[in-house]
Amino acid sequence: MQRGKGMKFVEDSRIPAERKPNIPKDYSEYPGKTEAFWPNFLLREWMIGAVFLVGYLCLTVAHPSPLERVADPTDSGYIPLPDWYFLFLYQLLKYEFAAGPYTVIGAVVMPGIAFGALLLAPWLDRGVERRPFKRPIASGLMMLGVISVIFLTWESVDEHDWEAAAQQGEIVDDIEVDEESEAFEIYLNQQSCIGCHGGDMLGGAAGPSVFASEYTAEEVKDIIENGLGDMPPGQFDGTDEELETLAEFIANDGQDPNGDGGDDE
Structure with a gap:
């Protein structure tokens, strides 16, 4: 018999020469x-x-979603607040380096780099190690991102004026102001009042509706004279009789307390 005839040589005799298809078992x-x-x-x-x-x-x-009053695009004093998962980005835009002329940096560049790096992580870090301490750069960047999101979210919640937000978003019944009354004419002559509370007395850019709280006529008069919160005192320019008429009008939710539209004669 010829040498080598009928024999097959492989590097390891334990490995069969014939390759079988890589089919998983049933x-x-x-x-x-x-x-x-x-x-x-x-x-x-x-x-x-x-x-x-x-x-x-x-x-x-x-637990239904909380609803606020109908959105008013002319109300520039409204304090917006996004959902909780965007609070960290909302807080980021408050800082000097990410606001004003640098808004694009805070709104596009920085989040784009962060999320882009997260998306490209499998290609940027091709190491085989799975233990965090064996991959200090990747683990450090991930911890930095998590800590930053938690800190910015906490800062946003802590700095937000929740009391003012609840008041500005409170749903109130529609009020029909009696614009034919004498008190409404008195109000229209007070430019300092209109600048804050609007020409319809229902709120403006800097002040809420004058009917937002349940004050008595005496309490309204005291607020007009002495101010309250951000409202300065001494803004009313009129007689004591006009002040009394306006205070009663406000306490009566925009309706003439006499019910005669201001025609007393």
Whole structure:
């Protein structure tokens, strides 16, 4: 017999020369360790998803989203507040280096770099190590990002004027002001009042509606004379009789207390 005839030489005699296709074994050969995708696995995932969906729907019914008054695009004094997951970006835009002429940096450049780096992380860091202390750069940047988001969110919540926000967003009943009354004419002659509370007395850029609180006529008169909060005193330019008439008008929610439209004669 010729030498080598009928023999096959390989580098390792334990490896067969014939290559078999890389086909995984059937799941039936691993009882208890795997299962069919359809219907076993998929049906189980659907059941779990349905439980979470029903729970979420129950939560939305029990705690509906809070609603505010109808948006007024002319109200420049409104203090906006985004949803909680955007609070860190909202706070970032308050800083000098990310606001004013640098708004593009705070609104586009910085978030773009952060989210772009997160998107490209699998290509930028191709290390095989999975332990955080073995990848100090990636772990450090991730911790820096998490700490920054938490800090900015906390700062936004802490600095926000929640009391003012609740008042400005409070839903109030529509008030029909009697514009034919004598008191309304008195109000229109007070330019300092109109500048804050608007020409219809329902609020403007710097002040709320004069009917927003349940004050008595005497309390309204005292506020007009002595001021309250950001409202300075001594802004009324009229007689004592006119002040009394205006105070009663405001306390009566924009209606002439005499019901005669101001025609007393």
